[in-house]
Amino acid sequence: MTSTPKLRLGLPKGSLQETTGKLFALAGYQIGFSGRTYYPSIDDSEIECVLIRAQEMARYVQQGVMDCGITGLDWVLENGAKVDELADLVAPWPNYRPVRWVLAVKEGSPFRRVQDLEGRRIATEGVGLTRAYLEKHGVTAEVEFSWGATEVKPPILADAIVDITETGHGLRANELRELDTVLVTTPRFIANRGACADPWKRAKMERLVMLLRGAINAATRVGLMMNVRRKDLDAVVKLLPALATPTISALADESWVAVNTVVEERLVRELIPQLSQAGARGLVEYPLNKIVD
Amino acid sequence: MTSTPKLRLGLPKGSLQETTGKLFALAGYQIGFSGRTYYPSIDDSEIECVLIRAQEMARYVQQGVMDCGITGLDWVLENGAKVDELADLVAPWPNYRPVRWVLAVKEGSPFRRVQDLEGRRIATEGVGLTRAYLEKHGVTAEVEFSWGATEVKPPILADAIVDITETGHGLRANELRELDTVLVTTPRFIANRGACADPWKRAKMERLVMLLRGAINAATRVGLMMNVRRKDLDAVVKLLPALATPTISALADESWVAVNTVVEERLVRELIPQLSQAGARGLVEYPLNKIVD
Amino acid sequence: MTSTPKLRLGLPKGSLQETTGKLFALAGYQIGFSGRTYYPSIDDSEIECVLIRAQEMARYVQQGVMDCGITGLDWVLENGAKVDELADLVAPWPNYRPVRWVLAVKEGSPFRRVQDLEGRRIATEGVGLTRAYLEKHGVTAEVEFSWGATEVKPPILADAIVDITETGHGLRANELRELDTVLVTTPRFIANRGACADPWKRAKMERLVMLLRGAINAATRVGLMMNVRRKDLDAVVKLLPALATPTISALADESWVAVNTVVEERLVRELIPQLSQAGARGLVEYPLNKIVD
Amino acid sequence: MTSTPKLRLGLPKGSLQETTGKLFALAGYQIGFSGRTYYPSIDDSEIECVLIRAQEMARYVQQGVMDCGITGLDWVLENGAKVDELADLVAPWPNYRPVRWVLAVKEGSPFRRVQDLEGRRIATEGVGLTRAYLEKHGVTAEVEFSWGATEVKPPILADAIVDITETGHGLRANELRELDTVLVTTPRFIANRGACADPWKRAKMERLVMLLRGAINAATRVGLMMNVRRKDLDAVVKLLPALATPTISALADESWVAVNTVVEERLVRELIPQLSQAGARGLVEYPLNKIVD
Amino acid sequence: MTSTPKLRLGLPKGSLQETTGKLFALAGYQIGFSGRTYYPSIDDSEIECVLIRAQEMARYVQQGVMDCGITGLDWVLENGAKVDELADLVAPWPNYRPVRWVLAVKEGSPFRRVQDLEGRRIATEGVGLTRAYLEKHGVTAEVEFSWGATEVKPPILADAIVDITETGHGLRANELRELDTVLVTTPRFIANRGACADPWKRAKMERLVMLLRGAINAATRVGLMMNVRRKDLDAVVKLLPALATPTISALADESWVAVNTVVEERLVRELIPQLSQAGARGLVEYPLNKIVD
Amino acid sequence: MTSTPKLRLGLPKGSLQETTGKLFALAGYQIGFSGRTYYPSIDDSEIECVLIRAQEMARYVQQGVMDCGITGLDWVLENGAKVDELADLVAPWPNYRPVRWVLAVKEGSPFRRVQDLEGRRIATEGVGLTRAYLEKHGVTAEVEFSWGATEVKPPILADAIVDITETGHGLRANELRELDTVLVTTPRFIANRGACADPWKRAKMERLVMLLRGAINAATRVGLMMNVRRKDLDAVVKLLPALATPTISALADESWVAVNTVVEERLVRELIPQLSQAGARGLVEYPLNKIVD
Structure with a gap:
């Protein structure tokens, strides 16, 4: 063992x-x-x-x-x-989506660019990230480690913050304004x-x-199966995204073939009406567990 | 933008x-x-x-x-x-299932038909629906808007109610008896x-x-795949519901074909034993995301 | 009716x-x-x-x-x-997984085998099971019905217990030591x-x-679909578990075939890298609802 | 019975x-x-x-x-x-605290007084209250019954609302501005x-x-007990709110008396430092269940 | 130690x-x-x-x-x-309130007295209690240990039950009818x-x-304090429950006394209006932690 | 404003x-x-x-x-x-109770005293506290800031920790052994x-x-009221804790007095039996809101 x-x-x-x-x-x-x-x-x-x-x-x-x-x-x-x-x-x-670290200040504050923060106090959980960012921009400011609730610190407890946000909602809810994106992380x-x-x-x-x-x-793709008349096959295949190589199989009825492919789920809602119009019949979308090309 | x-x-x-x-x-x-x-x-x-x-x-x-x-x-x-x-x-x-608006009275009350409510008080959240229904039946009654908990009002706070129910459980739990269906809604x-x-x-x-x-x-259908000997194919296909056109594909072993079809989920529990008996092998049911005929 | x-x-x-x-x-x-x-x-x-x-x-x-x-x-x-x-x-x-009824005593207690419990008190919810087990081993002990929390009774309220466990975690958390398995149940x-x-x-x-x-x-199996060159087919099929009879269908491009099979989910993480190396392309794993052989 | x-x-x-x-x-x-x-x-x-x-x-x-x-x-x-x-x-x-029905509009909208709503749509759960209020001010507007979430209706679904608020927080959170108080209710x-x-x-x-x-x-009052030297009694009693008639009892030590009274809880935090300074000793505040004068 | x-x-x-x-x-x-x-x-x-x-x-x-x-x-x-x-x-x-073990049968069943259960099956968590009760009444029946949900067993899984109830609500909710009280327990x-x-x-x-x-x-009593004119004292004291010996203390104003007593909380709502009418003033009810006579 | x-x-x-x-x-x-x-x-x-x-x-x-x-x-x-x-x-x-910062190591580790940690890694949320403590003891070690879950770090992620504990339960649950108390805080x-x-x-x-x-x-004290015969007063008062000056008031019945005092709640369970034996009657304990001496 x-x-x-x-x-x-x-x-x-x-x-x-x-x-x-x-x-x-x-x-x-x-x-x-x-x-x-x-x-x-x-x-x-x-x-x-x-x-x-x-x-x-x-x-x-x-x-x-x-x-x-x-x-x-x-x-x-x-x-x-x-x-x-x-x-x-x-x-x-x-x-697991991308999130951003942003430099933000209170709405209504006079700071417009990172350069305006020269000599000011910036609160953040990412002291190292923030120092590297300031250095790159040639700005000297006091970076204080924040134990949490960073977004409520301006303007009383800090002049600016560097904090994480996915959608920006949290910043707006706290009446903060983004000055710059410091880092996009995944x-x-x-x-x-x-x-x-x-x-x-x-x-x-x-x-x-x-x-x-x-x-x-x-997680982002689905399977699509449909039956197509041989004469419509080219038109249907042309609609499918380039990277998907469809599997085309013979059917008992020789004037038809079955087409099976994998596409990004976000494209399906555009694709289905087009495929239908191009002659696809019995169109079925089904879920997948894993895809290894 | x-x-x-x-x-x-x-x-x-x-x-x-x-x-x-x-x-x-x-x-x-x-x-x-x-x-x-x-x-x-x-x-x-x-x-x-x-x-x-x-x-x-x-x-x-x-x-x-x-x-x-x-x-x-x-x-x-x-x-x-x-x-x-x-x-x-x-x-x-x-x-999202159909629900019914019903006219109901307390169990044990003397009202048997909508006509028995002539001159009585009816509580409901659907004042307009109820008035239209009464008018259609030639009945005149006082329709009072109910702010909620309508089902507990008879017999003290109202003589009858017009209220929504999916299964009728709520009515029975409150010891109400349905007189009539006013409307089926979806x-x-x-x-x-x-x-x-x-x-x-x-x-x-x-x-x-x-x-x-x-x-x-x-949401109400599933995919069914199975392998069938060519000689059993007719018997198998005959069992499948009429509206489903199965996709029949050739297999490497030419004495067999693969059958792939979409059926209503509620039929599967009857269908599977029959298909099995008719010669279907490797029968697999799988879920679907979307179906566009 | x-x-x-x-x-x-x-x-x-x-x-x-x-x-x-x-x-x-x-x-x-x-x-x-x-x-x-x-x-x-x-x-x-x-x-x-x-x-x-x-x-x-x-x-x-x-x-x-x-x-x-x-x-x-x-x-x-x-x-x-x-x-x-x-x-x-x-x-x-x-x-729904197998669980075991075990004979257990307090860690540090002198009991090593069921025979050491001769004349002792054993608490259990399964009085009949325990008596049958003791009889089989020729041991005479007092078996007391336990209304619950059996695992905390040793050493004060009982000398040993016969209790149910799936992983043994609960026993260890209560500082109990297993002496024997009385029964495996499903x-x-x-x-x-x-x-x-x-x-x-x-x-x-x-x-x-x-x-x-x-x-x-x-619940324990998944579908696997892949495309394979005819020349690689033998190597790919040989990797598939014996009991799975794959469905091999012809493709429009005659040098390729499609392989569709059902395998145990727990094998997939070993299988996928091997299939990929043997020439399987467009490998897709998908979920199943029911399987009837 | x-x-x-x-x-x-x-x-x-x-x-x-x-x-x-x-x-x-x-x-x-x-x-x-x-x-x-x-x-x-x-x-x-x-x-x-x-x-x-x-x-x-x-x-x-x-x-x-x-x-x-x-x-x-x-x-x-x-x-x-x-x-x-x-x-x-x-x-x-x-x-159980007082709450207000207020007439409110979206921040930034041009409406300043009830008169500005002439001919506009007002959403409210209190259609009767609102009509009476408008009539009193000589304003004609369309009053629509609101089934809930009234505060989010301006400016798309209504021009103004008449809604209930205790602190005004909810209005501000929805970026509404009060024009007038329609009613204070308890x-x-x-x-x-x-x-x-x-x-x-x-x-x-x-x-x-x-x-x-x-x-x-x-619920809004507490009991206060303290010991006071007879010579300080007048000064202490004078500090007590007029409506409270204190109970003054003799003590074994005749140079002291005990004072027991009921005061509003909200006054206690001002009163205690003053009583202490005026000579009250062993000051104890205790809770009450009921007071009937 | x-x-x-x-x-x-x-x-x-x-x-x-x-x-x-x-x-x-x-x-x-x-x-x-x-x-x-x-x-x-x-x-x-x-x-x-x-x-x-x-x-x-x-x-x-x-x-x-x-x-x-x-x-x-x-x-x-x-x-x-x-x-x-x-x-x-x-x-x-x-x-901690008294609860009863009762013998109960399904509403509509023919059993009226314990004697009607001769030879029948009774489900209960209190097998010993039930056997003792049946013996006392000279009835022989099969008493089966119930692992729970006893109240839903009649009429399918048992003819009668002996189960615990505080208010009888649970019995009625399961459409059971009490035949007898077997035991009152605290x-x-x-x-x-x-x-x-x-x-x-x-x-x-x-x-x-x-x-x-x-x-x-x-937990069931409260303190009552009030001031009373000496001339009203007898009338007030007479209203107080016999077992409460009130503490009567002298006040600075010699025509008044303070009365302090302990009474059962459930009597207060009757007592307060009577005391008020008999001349008690500044009546205050306050909570207690412990009472040792 | x-x-x-x-x-x-x-x-x-x-x-x-x-x-x-x-x-x-x-x-x-x-x-x-x-x-x-x-x-x-x-x-x-x-x-x-x-x-x-x-x-x-x-x-x-x-x-x-x-x-x-x-x-x-x-x-x-x-x-x-x-x-x-x-x-x-x-x-x-x-x-709000006192809590301790302690130096702790894994049970079974060889460290016995702070001096044994010379050159080791210590994880803590209190880097400053820990450095000051080590300096006082003349020990040099690497102090790493811990973002949380400090108590699970030994022995893999750290050799020792300095962490907060109220009762020591958390340490024992993680199989840690205290070496020393670094600080008691309130x-x-x-x-x-x-x-x-x-x-x-x-x-x-x-x-x-x-x-x-x-x-x-x-929060830690209660009021005690009791009636005492004048002849028993000295014995009763002697039992009361020294710092509590009881208020003794005259009663209408001149052979009795009322005693009212404030004592620490934790003493009451010893005091009440003694007071009862010394002649206190109608002993009542009641809650307090505030005490200012």
């Missing part, structure tokens, strides 16, 4: 956790987040999981305490961590450099990443 | 809201009901949504404040609204008559209705 | 109830557990349901009060019930012997069991 | 209900709002309770269906009901005129009102 | 638990029911608590595993336990007979019982 | 918030924490409140952004803030030094602190 090699995988505690668990389930791995433990079970005896805050993940992956982990690009940069990125896991799910699969150099760990991580991507691909 | 034409769509606030959101998601539209706003977002820049009570929807669609909306037939009639109906959206989901897609006359709005609404119907169709 | 024959079906109240409802839904039957009633509705006019505690089910099936029912093997044995078992419904869902479909002798009831129960099994089969 | 005279008391269903239950409990009456019944129990065999919507209460009290009831002044006026008011039950509890104990003329019912209602008022009085 | 004598106190797990915790808090003992532990903490180093199901309490107290405990009289009798009862803790709180403080013979344990239990009773007394 | 002087008061966001709101309510101030605002309302027009994280409070009070605030001693020290402490608000309520009322020098602000803060303390005093 002790001789099995193990991949130590850091899973993000907090806002990314729930979606991460669902992503692994879609990819074929059952993770058991039971109650309070920080050592979730996984149904793969070659993997050991540890729950780690997204903010601290890159630090522990760099140190080699973990072989790999999932965390946001923002916290990789905030920690200045020297790790390898094996995949961008951006996906259309809660907390979840990443990161790996320790030593682990990448180990052939067994490298192969293990690559298979895992292939399945995670297969699940993410399926 | 301001030059994009827009379709103003009223979504029903209240009991129909949650299912309406799911219906649109199935049809391919993401509606964001965020917290308290009455202006939900939708991922189609050509549509603007407003949440409106089902009771008031037809009024605002008639006035042209909205181009179209979803509400029950009951409230269209209650308002006497002059609007066009583009689709009956009846579906096997909560609050959710409808209604449109302003001016909007129907505008070609762009008309086409936009028709595509939307096609996708909503495609999703409703898929 | 009174002349329709009816199958009286006992559904298990308690921990098995929720999953049982979902299993029937997957099999195509809608059961309505409305609030407090013990007579759930079912959308099959030939079946009447009654909610009965799993502990009492076998008693009422044996007596013929019920024609059939679902309960654990443990309670069939505890009651010593003379009933027929038509199916083992073990499934990968909450409370949910069973049991039938009254008289009902089995009645042809109509027998056929009705067999169709029901076929659909329940079809749904359970689908 | 049937010969006991009964007082039929209407209790307000909805926002006033919970506080009404607590008020009766403080007054010494236990009302049992069990689940779904509209006929709550009360531990006084001479009273029968019915839950009635606040909007409909005055109608049923006027008709004599109820002898008395609790509802807001607003709904008494909206119904134009001819009933007697026995008490204003305003109290510092949720929904909960009232109302009685049918015939019931008031019945000596037994009259006396019963008056005792009930005395206890309800005793409980309301106690 | 090990030399401190300890009183082992069993606290009832289940329906009595929450109120028991509050009763001890009122008596001055803080019990910490933290999450899942069955060994609650108590802020008295001379007491050790164990949570035990009410059904099993008497068994463990009789065996001396516990020195004392709180459980219902019903379970003392069901177990036929030989223990001493130190107090009846009946109190006006949830689950919570009791029971003690092991050996523990009662130990002077230290005896004294410890008696002080504990005194404080529990002091808290229960206060 | 602008000329009213204002006291800017920081209220602690987070674990202290709820109890702080209740403390102010007991002291006579209603704070309105409505939903999401960070500027709670308070019913004193001379005070302005801001919600601030306990960790940041001292920083903003030192800077003069706030005049005063409530936060833990720990965060005052962590920030090294130069502020005045006006009161220790320790109280027997959730999060909530403090802190003030800006400039604000203390302003007479109006100083007086305002002192009155506020007097009322907060009055409420805290009452």
